Amino acid sequence: MYPQIEINLEKLEDNARRLISLCREQGISVSLVTKVLAGNKEIVERLASLDFSHIADSRLENLELFKGIKLPKMLLRLPMISEAERVVETADLSLNSEIETIKALNKAARELHTVHKIILMFDLGDLREGVFYRDDYSGLIREILALENIELTGIGANLTCYGGVIPDQDNLNELIAIKNKIETGFGIKLRIISGGNSSSLYLLKKNQIPEGINNLRIGEALFLGRETAFGKRFAGLHEDAFILKAELIEVKEKPSYPIGSIFMDSFGKIPKIVDKGPMRRGILAIGKQDVYPENLIPLGDYEVIGGSSDHIILELAGDLKVGDVLAFRVNYPGLLQLMSSKYVHHVYL
Numbered sequence: 001m002y003p004q005i006e007i008n009l010e011k012l013e014d015n016a017r018r019l020i021s022l023c024r025e026q027g028i029s030v031s032l033v034t035k036v037l038a039g040n041k042e043i044v045e046r047l048a049s050l051d052f053s054h055i056a057d058s059r060l061e062n063l064e065l066f067k068g069i070k071l072p073k074m075l076l077r078l079p080m081i082s083e084a085e086r087v088v089e090t091a092d093l094s095l096n097s098e099i100e101t102i103k104a105l106n107k108a109a110r111e112l113h114t115v116h117k118i119i120l121m122f123d124l125g126d127l128r129e130g131v132f133y134r135d136d137y138s139g140l141i142r143e144i145l146a147l148e149n150i151e152l153t154g155i156g157a158n159l160t161c162y163g164g165v166i167p168d169q170d171n172l173n174e175l176i177a178i179k180n181k182i183e184t185g186f187g188i189k190l191r192i193i194s195g196g197n198s199s200s201l202y203l204l205k206k207n208q209i210p211e212g213i214n215n216l217r218i219g220e221a222l223f224l225g226r227e228t229a230f231g232k233r234f235a236g237l238h239e240d241a242f243i244l245k246a247e248l249i250e251v252k253e254k255p256s257y258p259i260g261s262i263f264m265d266s267f268g269k270i271p272k273i274v275d276k277g278p279m280r281r282g283i284l285a286i287g288k289q290d291v292y293p294e295n296l297i298p299l300g301d302y303e304v305i306g307g308s309s310d311h312i313i314l315e316l317a318g319d320l321k322v323g324d325v326l327a328f329r330v331n332y333p334g335l336l337q338l339m340s341s342k343y344v345h346h347v348y349l
């Protein structure tokens, strides 16, 4: 049944093994970031037999689906205060930056007779989540350490998500400076120093992850074989563990430029279309409800030129015909969209 996404579990396992062993050589554990899978249990179950330190996801709904899987669960997105109890029930560990939320987790953990672990996030300049690294955080640490049902397990940072800031020895050394300051200032030991995501991997290759960083949270590199600081292929990893297949429902020769007065397309955008003369055009039975056309990478003699909710339009070379099935690789946003669409069938290889 089409559209379908073919999932090559062996290639995913290969990627996972390689990343885990590269990290382990440098004393770094790997948290398996599953958020792009939109709760797909088959894949997570298969990967969870490898030597990851945690299953990490942004959404509690996904972590709840992974309940039966052995690895400790890490909630990646800062918790909502309103879900504190569910967080404590579902996640062994959460990333945090707000004392009000941490207090709510403490209260929930007390009621559930447990201790909830947190990683305190520091913003090293990318300007997404975290305590700003130049601010004075000593009062915050003191308050956290006073909470009886919270364990400050570590600190972490997340880069290259909003501001596009690339991890380097300077900003990661800031994280190490914060670790040292907290450990000596408060006489505690931080167990986890989590130095980022797939964008930190290029440093690993160059042996430039500062000593003291002992965890990375990895999603994209594992699933799509790419590091994300420079968007390059990561040597030795498969880029094609996920392949989208969709079926042609129309193939016709038509003009390349629309006829009539042009205003907006079905998504309210003014289309920018170049007149290339007559064109062999194809329509696939999949649309923006499943994946944005620009997130597809054609694996054949065809080019994506646009789409609407339920159609993707292609320029075709060669002699493709109605009923043919075309294949694409996808980028990370594309994979996220496809895995989230209930109309895309999963096929395991």
Ligand SMILES: *Cc1c(COP(=O)(O)O)cnc(C)c1O
Pocket (backbone or CB within 6 Å): 033, 035, 058, 076, 077, 095, 158, 196, 197, 198, 199, 217, 218, 219, 220, 221, 228
């Ligand atoms: C998504 C996410 C990651 C993983 O990022 P990748 O680029 O997919 O490796 C790590 N940490 C946090 C907080 C995230 O939200």
